[in-house]
Amino acid sequence: MEYDERLARFRQGHVNPFDRGENDGTTDRKDTPKLEVRPELFSGEPKSQSSDRAMDLGLAEDHFSRPVGSFVASDIEQLKQAIEECKRLILELPEHSERQKDTVVKLIHLRLKLQELKDPEEDEPNLRILLEHRFSKEKSKSVKQTCDKCSTIIWGLIQTWYTCTGCYYRCHSKCMNLITKPCVRSKVSHQSEYELSICPEVGLDKQDYRCTECRSPVSLRGVPSEARQCDYTGQYYCSSCHWNDTAIIPARVIHNWEFEPKKVCRSSMRYLALMISRPVLKLKEINPLLFNFVEELVEIRKLRQDILLMKPYFITCKEAMEARLLLQLQDRQHFVENDDMYSLQDLIDISSGRLSCSLTEIHTTFAKHIKLDCERCQAKGFVCELCKEGDILFPFDSHTSVCQDCSAVFHRDCYYDNSTTCPRCARMTERKQEEVEL
Numbered sequence: 001m002e003y004d005e006r007l008a009r010f011r012q013g014h015v016n017p018f019d020r021g022e023n024d025g026t027t028d029r030k031d032t033p034k035l036e037v038r039p040e041l042f043s044g045e046p047k048s049q050s051s052d053r054a055m056d057l058g059l060a061e062d063h064f065s066r067p068v069g070s071f072v073a074s075d076i077e078q079l080k081q082a083i084e085e086c087k088r089l090i091l092e093l094p095e096h097s098e099r100q101k102d103t104v105v106k107l108i109h110l111r112l113k114l115q116e117l118k119d120p121e122e123d124e125p126n127l128r129i130l131l132e133h134r135f136s137k138e139k140s141k142s143v144k145q146t147c148d149k150c151s152t153i154i155w156g157l158i159q160t161w162y163t164c165t166g167c168y169y170r171c172h173s174k175c176m177n178l179i180t181k182p183c184v185r186s187k188v189s190h191q192s193e194y195e196l197s198i199c200p201e202v203g204l205d206k207q208d209y210r211c212t213e214c215r216s217p218v219s220l221r222g223v224p225s226e227a228r229q230c231d232y233t234g235q236y237y238c239s240s241c242h243w244n245d246t247a248i249i250p251a252r253v254i255h256n257w258e259f260e261p262k263k264v265c266r267s268s269m270r271y272l273a274l275m276i277s278r279p280v281l282k283l284k285e286i287n288p289l290l291f292n293f294v295e296e297l298v299e300i301r302k303l304r305q306d307i308l309l310m311k312p313y314f315i316t317c318k319e320a321m322e323a324r325l326l327l328q329l330q331d332r333q334h335f336v337e338n339d340d341m342y343s344l345q346d347l348i349d350i351s352s353g354r355l356s357c358s359l360t361e362i363h364t365t366f367a368k369h370i371k372l373d374c375e376r377c378q379a380k381g382f383v384c385e386l387c388k389e390g391d392i393l394f395p396f397d398s399h400t401s402v403c404q405d406c407s408a409v410f411h412r413d414c415y416y417d418n419s420t421t422c423p424r425c426a427r428m429t430e431r432k433q434e435e436v437e438l
């Protein structure tokens with residue numbers, strides 16, 4: 001029963017469901033336009049303090065908040081009586097008056113309650129798997145949620161509803177069998193790639209003037225339903241599948257370094273939210289030019305390269321392990337694994353300056369451990385074998401060069417001047433040859 005829908009129609013003054021004197025819910029609703037029901041409709045008892053009978057129908061808030069299960073047969077009888085009373089009252093009250101409207105709200109409330117009593121919640125399983133969604137029954141009675149399927153309010157107090165534990169798709173129990181969209185979580189784990197063309201539009205005609213997701217007819221003139229474009233997929237959606245949510249679009253970031261949020265459909269919004277921390281963007285392959293234009297990226301790349309050079313010190317140092325130094329990067333695990341993969345969140349934080357701050361801080365802490373605080377790590381420094389002069393060198397020092405083969409560290413100036421061979425590698429080759437000869 002879509003009471004809320006009928007309520008909305010009544011409120012709009014299109015149809016008074018009680019005009020016909022027939023209120024058993026069989027009104028033909030084939031062409032009912034989808035109307036939004038605002039949460040404030042149910043956000044409390046009507047303010048009217050008049051002594052009208054509606055106030056005496058046992059509709060006080062505590063009646064509804066009684067735990068499910070504590071209702072007994074007499075409650076059902078009472079509800080039925082109250083419903084009859086309400087119906088009479090509605091017919092008596094002046095047409096379209098506030099009091100009449102309030103009473104209709106009460107009637108709807110009562111009927112939903114009655115329906116729930118007849119169809120107890122315990123019948124619904126706690127977990128339902130559907131199109132790879134893992135729907136778990138919600139216990140929360142919060143009434144602020146909106147159903148992702150039918151786009152109307154979920155009345156937590158009186159309706160059963162589910163949330164997918166993978167993608168956070170929320171919907172009424174009654175709407176679950178109408179879902180056509182598979183869970184985006186599986187897309188995130190199986191094929192975690194972004195669409196990297198900016199708003200790749202195909203055109204409404206190619207979509208057959210239908211919503212990409214639910215296939216309901218749409219057009220740009222808004223007849224029969226408004227076509228809304230998703231900036232991420234470039235495709236058009238109906239207003240049930242696209243709520244004008246906004247999100248930062250990866251393609252715009254990668255190609256234009258543009259962070260302005262754009263309008264996206266519901267499923268893109270969920271997908272982008274799940275993907276935001278995943279390091280799936282290989283910047284130097286997708287858009288290497290970005291490093292020429294965005295200074296901050298060059299800085300971050302250098303910090304990341306240094307951190308990878310510091311990592312071998314930490315994984316062999318007991319003290320560093322005990323101090324859990326590497327855990328400072330636990331929110332960006334990929335920074336400990338490579339220096340070229342970025343998550344969208346990384347790029348957002350680079351653009352805001354946040355990442356540079358925190359990464360510089362971590363870099364300083366790491367370098368301090370290796371070069372100043374820890375004897376064990378200090379002992380793993382290098383003396384430049386080319387000039388045999390100066391301080392102990394570490395591969396992440398800015399004025400050094402590292403041999404690609406043996407990882408020996410030299411002054412940058414020494415290494416490039418002596419562009420022939422690395423003395424350490426040469427020594428090792430010699431030793432090997434001696435072993436073979438023996």
Ligand SMILES: [Zn+2]
Binds near residue numbers: 147148
């Ligand atoms: Zn729904």
Ligand SMILES: [Zn+2]
Binds near residue numbers: 169183184
């Ligand atoms: Zn899901």
Ligand SMILES: [Zn+2]
Binds near residue numbers: 211214215237240242
């Ligand atoms: Zn749709």
Ligand SMILES: [Zn+2]
Binds near residue numbers: 370375
């Ligand atoms: Zn150490």
Ligand SMILES: [Zn+2]
Binds near residue numbers: 387388411
């Ligand atoms: Zn040197």
Ligand SMILES: [Zn+2]
Binds near residue numbers: 406407426
């Ligand atoms: Zn070498």
